[in-house]
Amino acid sequence: MSSGIPVPAGEVDDTRPLQFFYIVDYSGSMAGKKMQIVNAAIREAIPAVISAVSSHPNVSIMVRAIKFSTNASWHVGPVPVPINEFKWPVLMAEGSTSTAQAINLLASELTLEKMPKRGFPPVCILLSDGCCSEENSVYETAIKNLLNLPWGKKAVRLAIGIGKEGGADGYDEKSLLKFVGQKEVGVLDADTPEKLKDYIIWASVTATVSSSSGKSADNIGVSSGQAVVMPAPPNFPSVSPGDSEVF
Amino acid sequence: MENQNLKIEKVGDSRLGWIFGYSHIGPSHKQGEKPNQDAYNLCSGSFAGTPYLIACVADGHGDKKYTNSHIGSSYAVQDASYVFGQMLLLEEVSANSFKSEFPRKIIKKWDRSVSTHGEKTTSFAGAEKPTESKSSYGTTLISALVYKQNLYLGQIGDGLAFYLDDNDNLEKPIPEASETLVGGTTDSLCSENPINLFRTAIRDISKGGHLFIFTDGLQNAFKDDSQNDIWAKDLTKLLKEYGEEKIAKALPEWLDKYSKCSGDDTTVVIMKIDPEPKM
Numbered sequence: 001m002s003s004g005i006p007v008p009a010g011e012v013d014d015t016r017p018l019q020f021f022y023i024v025d026y027s028g029s030m031a032g033k034k035m036q037i038v039n040a041a042i043r044e045a046i047p048a049v050i051s052a053v054s055s056h057p058n059v060s061i062m063v064r065a066i067k068f069s070t071n072a073s074w075h076v077g078p079v080p081v082p083i084n085e086f087k088w089p090v091l092m093a094e095g096s097t098s099t100a101q102a103i104n105l106l107a108s109e110l111t112l113e114k115m116p117k118r119g120f121p122p123v124c125i126l127l128s129d130g131c132c133s134e135e136n137s138v139y140e141t142a143i144k145n146l147l148n149l150p151w152g153k154k155a156v157r158l159a160i161g162i163g164k165e166g167g168a169d170g171y172d173e174k175s176l177l178k179f180v181g182q183k184e185v186g187v188l189d190a191d192t193p194e195k196l197k198d199y200i201i202w203a204s205v206t207a208t209v210s211s212s213s214g215k216s217a218d219n220i221g222v223s224s225g226q227a228v229v230m231p232a233p234p235n236f237p238s239v240s241p242g243d244s245e246v247f
Numbered sequence: 248m249e250n251q252n253l254k255i256e257k258v259g260d261s262r263l264g265w266i267f268g269y270s271h272i273g274p275s276h277k278q279g280e281k282p283n284q285d286a287y288n289l290c291s292g293s294f295a296g297t298p299y300l301i302a303c304v305a306d307g308h309g310d311k312k313y314t315n316s317h318i319g320s321s322y323a324v325q326d327a328s329y330v331f332g333q334m335l336l337l338e339e340v341s342a343n344s345f346k347s348e349f350p351r352k353i354i355k356k357w358d359r360s361v362s363t364h365g366e367k368t369t370s371f372a373g374a375e376k377p378t379e380s381k382s383s384y385g386t387t388l389i390s391a392l393v394y395k396q397n398l399y400l401g402q403i404g405d406g407l408a409f410y411l412d413d414n415d416n417l418e419k420p421i422p423e424a425s426e427t428l429v430g431g432t433t434d435s436l437c438s439e440n441p442i443n444l445f446r447t448a449i450r451d452i453s454k455g456g457h458l459f460i461f462t463d464g465l466q467n468a469f470k471d472d473s474q475n476d477i478w479a480k481d482l483t484k485l486l487k488e489y490g491e492e493k494i495a496k497a498l499p500e501w502l503d504k505y506s507k508c509s510g511d512d513t514t515v516v517i518m519k520i521d522p523e524p525k526m
Contacts, residue, residue, distance in 0.1 A: 003497035005489055007504070010478030013470040014508040056275070058510040112427065118467050121430035154430035211430075213310060229312065 015060035018120040018212055019080060019109075020049075020204075022065040023102050024091060025128035025162070029169060031093035033193055034129055034162050034247055041197040042088045045204035050083055052205045059120065059212045064109075068102035069095030078109065099132035100142040103179065107142070110151040121228050122155045123207040126179050127200070129162035129247070131172040143178045156207045156228050157181035160188045160199050163247035182207075182230045191246050195236045206230055263298040263393060264455075266291070267495045268516035271502035273464060275510055282317040284309060284386075285462050285514040288324035294335040294394075302516045303327040303390040306406060306462040308435065309511070312383065315361070319384030322360040323436060327353050327390040327401075340394055342449055349401045350445035353388070357436050385437035389421075389460050396453035396523050403445050404433040405463045409479045412456040413522065417476055420448040433463075455522030457483050464511030465502070482517075491519065 022042060026035065046063075053059050062080030065088070066072055075091065106124060109115075115122070132139045146152040159180050161171040176187045188203060190196035210230045272283040284307030291300050305323035307316025330352045334340050339348050358381065365379035387404025400408055402421045405428065410418050424434055424446065434444040459479050469475050486494050498515065506513040 003493065003500055005485060005493060005497045007501055008478050008481040008485055010474040010481065011470045012468050012474070012505065012508045014468075016467065016510070055278075056510065058508065112429070115429070117429070117471065119430065150427045150429045154432060229310070 015058050016118050016120060017116045018059055018061045018208065019115065019122040020061055020063045020208065021106055021122065021124045023106060023124060023126040024065060024067050024075065025097060025130065026067050026091045026093050027069040027095055027097040027130060028093055029130050035091060035093045037193045037196045038127060038200065039088065039090050041200035045201045046083060046086055048201050048205050049208050052209050053212060056212055061208065066102050066105050067091055068098050070098060072098050072101035072105045096133040097128065097130045098134055099128060100134045100139040103142040103146055107146040107149060107152055110149050110155065112150065115151045121211045122151060123211050124155050124157045125203050125207065126159040126176065127162060128176065129171050130169065132175060139175060155181060156211045158185060158188065158203045158207055160190050160203060162190050162196055164191055165189060185230050185233055188233055193245065198236045202233060263300055264518060264520040265491060266300055266302050266516060266518040267491060268302070268514065269498040269502060270514040271499065271506045271512065273506050273510055273512040276512060283512045284317045284320055285464065285512040286320040286324045287514050287516055288328045289516065290328055297395055299335065300393040300518060301328050301331050301391070302460060302518055303388065304406060304460045304462060304514055304516055306387045306404070308385040313385045315379055315384045316386055318364060319361055319386040319436070323357055323386045323388045326356040326360055327388060330356055331392045335394065340392065340399065345399050345449060346447045349447065350442055353401070354436065354441050382437045385435045387433055388436060391458060391460060391518065393452065393520055396451060398450045398452045398458065400448045401445060403441055404435055407461055407466050407475060409459045410450060410456055411479055411483050413454060415480060417480060420450050422446045422448065452520050453523040455520050458518040458520065459515065461515040462513060464509045464513035465505050465515055467511065468505035468508035468513065
């Protein structure tokens with residue numbers, strides 16, 4: 001029953017933004033099956049995320065993507081795109097691996113001035129199959145700068161290591177782990193096409209749902225600085241002989 | 248139970264002013280059959296013949312690991328009211344002692360309350376359960392005491408307290424949190440070293456005015472902070488035009504709308520402080 005009294009002035013907003021970033025390695029070593037799977041899986045992940053948050057109508061997901069090989073640049077952006085309108089353009093592999101540049105580009109968007117004050121913790125998913133080709137000190141500085149930002153610290157940051165871990169042409173788990181905010185998840189090891197697809201979808205959906213759930217206390221115990229705690233990733237089956245291929 | 252979250256309480260002493268409050272459950276909690284995690288408490292009385300008003304508002308954390316935050320917020324408002332009462336009795340309400348004593352006492356009282364509660368839930372019908380951790384009760388708190396022409400405010404965590412004087416000057420008397428808290432994080436009574444995170448303020452309110460306290464469920468319903476200010480000023484005009492009874496009855500409808508915007512529990516307390524009578 002209406003009270004008949006006018007509602008006090010003050011513009012309301014029935015949505016809260018959630019900034020979502022894919023940070024994707026398209027260096028030469030990603031050519032072939034890896035790049036194919038990444039392109040297809042991200043396209044599949046988008047409707048899965050939309051469906052997962054359909055019961056939270058006040059969450060407004062805005063998506064962007066950074067690509068990096070010899071240099072880092074926007075693949076979709078810098079203007080964020082509402083998830084319902086987001087289209088993933090195909091990426092073709094070439095060049096080396098400028099992970100630090102990509103992280104710096106991400107950090108430049110997570111400043112207090114650029115991020116919406118009422119927003120949910122941003123979701124940042126890094127996909128890479130190799131080591132950063134820049135100097136280690138450059139990478140360390142990029143990570144430090146990201147974590148010095150309040151939004152950088154609170155972001156849900158996940159990393160998917162594509163292919164084999166370690167060695168001359170594998171991904172560097174220790175480095176990727178420095179990017180990861182959710183230590184309980186660790187680096188997601190995608191050594192088969194199936195696992196890569198499954199992890200991209202799982203990470204996209206679970207990170208978004210976790211970010212948009214309730215408030216957390218800052219500065220308690222081991223999760224100091226970490227706003228969002230995620231569930232452990234599912235145990236996607238490892239490859240068996242005669243089964244699907246490895247990267 | 249119909250309207251179990253509809254709780255309009257008005258208490259007041261005609262010599263000092265009046266206060267009322269309302270708390271509305273958020274749609275996600277209602278849908279998930281979870282309790283309202285906000286709490287508030289209002290009291291009035293007099294100590295040694297001098298009237299006082301107390302208003303406390305708390306917001307239990309929403310993340311699923313805070314399984315007892317609705318209990319934590321209830322204890323926070325009850326314990327803060329108790330601590331104010333004790334401080335009045337011990338004559339510790341003064342500019343010198345309030346800022347150090349209130350945070351220390353409320354943290355200690357709340358710790359004890361939730362620890363006792365946690366221990367009591369350990370064994371039930373002979374079965375052992377792990378003791379509930381203090382962090383599961385995590386909550387914010389904003390508390391206000393009006394006594395002898397002064398307004399004493401203490402806050403930990405998010406939420407807002409505005410004071411609007413009778414000349415329409417709007418102030419947020421409590422200092423901002425020292426660290427920038429973004430992305431749905433807040434300081435809490437369960438944070439490490441909460442004593443360092445408490446913020447206090449004291450104001451002379453002898454000329455009278457309005458105090459608004461609300462949880463971030465209401466704050467986040469608005470497009471930005473400037474809209475919160477506009478809301479508070481316009482609400483004061485409506486209070487003068489329609490009176491507090493009618494505004495109190497309108498609150499459920501308004502907070503239902505705001506809570507749908509933020510998705511969160513929303514609570515507001517409104518206090519009218521009369522100017523000190525001229526002799």
